[in-house]
Amino acid sequence: MERKRYAIFSAQFLPHIGGVEFYTDNLARELARRGHEVVVVASAMPDAPEYEVTESGVEVFRLPSFQLIGGRMPVPRRNGSFRRMLNEVSSRSYDGILVNTRFYLHSLVGLKMAKRLGLCPVLCEHGSAYLTFGNALLDKAVVAYEHMITALVKRYSPDAYAVSGKGIAWLHTFGIQAKGLLSNSIDADAFVAQASSRDFRAELGVARDALLVSFVGRLAPEKGVASLLEAMSVLEKEGVAALLVMAGDGPLRGMVEQCGLENVKFVGPLDRGDVAALQLQADAFCLPSRSEGFSTALLEAASCGVAPVATDVGGVREIVADDSCGIVLANASPDSIAQALRLLASDRTYTRQCAKRCAARVRDRFSWAHTADAFIEACERARR
Incomplete structure (x- = not known):
């Protein structure tokens, strides 16, 4: 089997706990198990190294970021360290670039890198409704934000997928036609x-x-x-x-x-x-x-x-x-x-x-x- 290289952009990653984090980790593990080279690009978080190689052989780069809304909304911190790490990631050639979720500014970093490398990125939707924080005013602002950032995402013309049928239907809200499913899974x-x-x-x-x-x-x-x-x-x-x-x-x-x-x-x-x-x-x-x-x-x-x-x-x-x-x-x-x-x-x-x-x-x-x-x-x- 031909060895390939893939990059996965995920705004949040382990040790932060969540569904997208586990999805990224498990998909990366399976690809690495097959002998492929996998690079995960995530956001920095306290007590996690900016660079590591996991036990499964997956490289993880954690870009500097500001942790907003209790860590639920990481925002890229574009300092010298950010540019150095991103240059290292983008200096390689890839057979595919996956961007998990469309509503993080981190996702735009992955989409932009794919375009610069001449690749059509694969975008995977993990939601089926607007983000909610349990606050009416904040939730209203989030709706406007999601439409704004999705308009920016669409400029990169990614191939869109979703983890569920509901996710595919949800993308229609933003005028995005998904090409298929990349289901969440489990090693039972x-x-x-x-x-x-x-x-x-x-x-x-x-x-x-x-x-x-x-x-x-x-x-x-x-x-x-x-x-x-x-x-x-x-x-x-x-x-x-x-x-x-x-x-x-x-x-x-x-x-x-x-x-x-x-x-x-x-x-x-x-x-x-x-x-x-x-x-x-x-x-x-x-x-x-x-x-x-x-x-x-x-x-x-x-x-x-x-x-x-x-x-x-x-x-x-x-x-x-x-x-x-x-x-x-x-x-x-x-x-x-x-x-x-x-x-x-x-x-x-x-x-x-x-x-x-x-x-x-x-x-x-x-x-x-x-x-x-x-x-x-x-x-x-x-x-x-």
Whole structure:
């Protein structure tokens, strides 16, 4: 097989935790495993080196940046170090350049470099709705910003793709016609194998007959955290045997810690091994988000044999194809969430069937080998 070189621009990358970060890391790993040379260009962050070579052989350049909005919006800091590092990256030839997401200024850096090197960049959309920060005025400004920066992105005429069908439809909002899917995926066996020995049921005193519901993700308004807590309050008053274990961090952490509900346990941010252990012990996973690209947390939960309950956003319908695989909520209201969890708690046979079918679907359809094949084809198509 011919050895090729690819660059992946991702505004945020590990050790920062998020879906796009894991997507970039896993795609880079798969390409490197096949013998290709991979360069990841990300934004600098505290306690991360500006340059490193990962254990899988992937080179990572972290360009100087300003971390705005609590680190959610990195902005390139165009100083001498920035220019030096970018010159090093752009001094090489590439067989393809991938730019993850269109709404970061960092993305424009990747698009501009591709144009300078005479390449048509591949742009991958990871969202399916406008960014939201839970603040009406800020969210209104974000809408205007997204349209402005997307207009700049379109000047570089990238070949556009998305991680989900919803993402492809979302690009139409900006007058962009996508060429196909570059789906989020998972190495299910590897994820399950890394599970720690932590016993959450024993640690938290979960009753044997209780439905253990997991939530793993950013504790932010767009994730439906408030509605989920309200739904658990309803179930607690009804005496439904269900317990919610919430893992993560974010601006609503205080709300979770102080909710005062006996059927909600907060375990803070977890490492990958503990996340896998939690999902292997859970009966259901709840994701009542207002917006998702293609949830990594949902893929992880499904691969562990957990029945999913999620809103119809991002790639949810591609994982939960019908009600034999889980429950897709009509909306993220507390009543909808409570109704779904009430059903799973009362019909454990149905819960187990959903978990089994969804796990089989994820393992069959969402592998990094498939995504890497699609990416390589996208790069070859862009060069024609």
